[in-house]
Amino acid sequence: MNSPADKPAALRVLIADDEAPARGRLRDLLGDIAPACANVVVGMAANGIEALRLLDAETADVVLxxxxxxxxxxxxxxxxxxxxxxxxxxxxxTAYDQYAVEAFELAAVDYLLKPVRAERLATALGKLRTRQLSSDLRLAALAPNERRHFSVSERGRILLLPVADVIYLKAELKYVTARTAERDYLLDESxxxxxxxxxxxxxxxxxxxxxxxxxxQGVERVGEPDGEGRWEVLLKGLAGPGERLPVSRRQWPAVRQALGL
Structure with missing residues (x-):
């Protein structure tokens, strides 16, 4: 007989769904299967942003x-x-039909088709002990659209930086600095x-x-008239006047083409 110490710890589950009845149903189903699949709901969110904010304060083992x-x-x-x-x-x-769900299976530990059944939920949670999260490549195959936010770790919190707010990104040492109109952020990305x-x-x-x-906003050639000179990108949207970025000789042909110069 297994002793209490042999029993696996309860899975800490966070639920993210924009429909309150769906969140409530998942919470109730998790309660129903708790005797066989120990779990505790650590939070419920209406979208991904709320989920990330909840995870700043709570630890979880899996997100539904x-x-x-x-x-x-x-x-x-x-x-x-x-x-x-x-x-x-x-x-x-998901609320999609079986054909769409087959594609989703490539990008997740598992999927649950609404309406979710208790047995199916227990099976999905059971897979966590043997399966790993899919790679970004598989997630990209599922939804090739770009991210709308960057995750920024700052003073023990996770901040969500809208991608649209970023004016430029510069690699410095092992971090990337994301510059917005207001301030800089450090990203742990390549x-x-x-x-x-x-x-x-x-x-x-x-x-x-x-x-x-x-x-x-444009480009400008700088340097001595008789010298080799170089090109710089003029930026808009920054509070400080005159901020610009140097263009390397190697990148100048691609920059000129991209800007239609």
């Missing part, structure tokens, strides 16, 4: 996330959770990966710098 939610959907939420250390597993909850994820939004102007295309 609806696919379609306002502000931040389940797939973008999963991308943020995949970047945590350690990554936080996600089980998608400049190369960001360039690949946002090819239409970001333009490389230097080996250590990406600029938001919409923030480019």
């Amino acid at each position: 996330a609806d696919i379609r939610m306002p502000s931040m959907d389940g797939v973008e939420l999963a991308r943020h959770l995949a970047r945590r250390s350690p990554p936080l597993p996600v089980i998608f909850v 400049l190369v990966q960001l360039e690949q994820e946002f090819p239409q939004r970001l333009l490389r102007v230097h080996r250590n710098c990406l600029v938001a295309r919409e923030a480019v």
